[in-house]
Amino acid sequence: MARIGIIGSAGRMGQALQAAVTAAGHDLAGGIDKGGDVQALAAASEVLVDFSAPAALEHNLDAAIHAGIPVVIGTTGLEERHHWLVDAAAVSIPVLQTGNTSLGVTLLAHLVREAAQRLGEDWDIEIVETHHRMKVDAPSGTALLLGEAAARGRGVDLHEEAVRGRDGITGARKAGTIGFASLRGGSVAGDHSVHFLADNERLTFSHLAENRGIFARGAIRAAEWIIGRKPGRYAMGEVLDL
Numbered sequence: 107m108a109r110i111g112i113i114g115s116a117g118r119m120g121q122a123l124q125a126a127v128t129a130a131g132h133d134l135a136g137g138i139d140k141g142g143d144v145q146a147l148a149a150a151s152e153v154l155v156d157f158s159a160p161a162a163l164e165h166n167l168d169a170a171i172h173a174g175i176p177v178v179i180g181t182t183g184l185e186e187r188h189h190w191l192v193d194a195a196a197v198s199i200p201v202l203q204t205g206n207t208s209l210g211v212t213l214l215a216h217l218v219r220e221a222a223q224r225l226g227e228d229w230d231i232e233i234v235e236t237h238h239r240m241k242v243d244a245p246s247g248t249a250l251l252l253g254e255a256a257a258r259g260r261g262v263d264l265h266e267e268a269v270r271g272r273d274g275i276t277g278a279r280k281a282g283t284i285g286f287a288s289l290r291g292g293s294v295a296g297d298h299s300v301h302f303l304a305d306n307e308r309l310t311f312s313h314l315a316e317n318r319g320i321f322a323r324g325a326i327r328a329a330e331w332i333i334g335r336k337p338g339r340y341a342m343g344e345v346l347d348l
């Protein structure tokens with residue numbers, strides 16, 4: 107049994123997490139939202155799970171470092187500077203950051219990396235994601251994670267190859283790029299498709315999330331796994347032994 111503190115506890119994911127913590131037989135150390143005392147929450151917790159907002163990341167990491175406890179970060183919309191903060195925190199404490207905590211997407215990322223490695227550059231890669239109307243960031247953290255997997259498979263840098271949306275006279279598709287498209291509407295929990303498109307054939311990998319329970323259960327698994335680890339930056343693949 108672990109004492110789990112939730113950052114963003116009243117949000118959509120925070121509520122799903124509270125249910126998952128109880129269902130898994132863990133103790134809810136507490137939960138905070140904007141304006142809450144993250145230092146006090148960290149002091150009462152064995153592990154923090156953060157599904158809040160990028161603006162909260164630095165304080166949350168500082169609180170975890172101060173308390174000497176691990177943290178699982180599921181917040182998306184992170185920029186390069188946030189990833190530097192995660193890297194810096196991981197020198198002192200165990201940190202797991204991921205755009206998607208579900209088993210299905212974690213496996214999908216492995217399959218996409220493998221496919222990108224085996225299929226040559228004459229297979230264009232396009233990633234399409236659909237989310238509920240309240241989502242504030244695009245492309246989704248998962249789409250970027252899948253793009254990163256594809257880029258790694260190809261041995262290229264995603265920052266150099268990503269095309270994040272198209273509009274107007276864009277010109278023909280540039281070879282080797284990885285495209286992203288985002289749809290927003292309704293109550294969709296999170297759909298992702300990675301399309302590999304060649305001349306006369308197409309291969310598509312898709313993951314459809316039917317509710318937030320899958321993310322919450324994955325985050326609890328990550329929280330259980332990270333307690334007692336040495337400082338470092340970890341990913342979901344390690345939790346699921348993939």
Ligand SMILES: NC(=O)C1=CN([C@@H]2O[C@H](COP(=O)(O)OP(=O)(O)OC[C@H]3O[C@@H](n4cnc5c(N)ncnc54)[C@H](OP(=O)(O)O)[C@@H]3O)[C@@H](O)[C@H]2O)C=CC1
Binds near residue numbers: 179207208
């Ligand atoms: N990695 C994964 O598997 C998944 C990641 N996510 C990501 O998790 C995040 C949250 O998603 P969702 O629950 O739908 O969003 P919500 O907007 O429903 O919830 C966000 C919560 O975070 C709180 N919050 C905002 N700023 C702070 C702060 N500075 N300190 C503490 N709490 C804060 C909000 O409080 P208040 O209302 O008071 O502002 C709110 O309760 C998003 O980035 C989303 O993309 C979502 C699902 C799965």
Ligand SMILES: O=C(O)C1=N[C@H](C(=O)O)C[C@H](O)C1
Binds near residue numbers: 237242
């Ligand atoms: O905001 C969401 O809802 C989700 N966010 C994550 C993302 O950005 O990929 C994970 C999931 O798709 C739901």
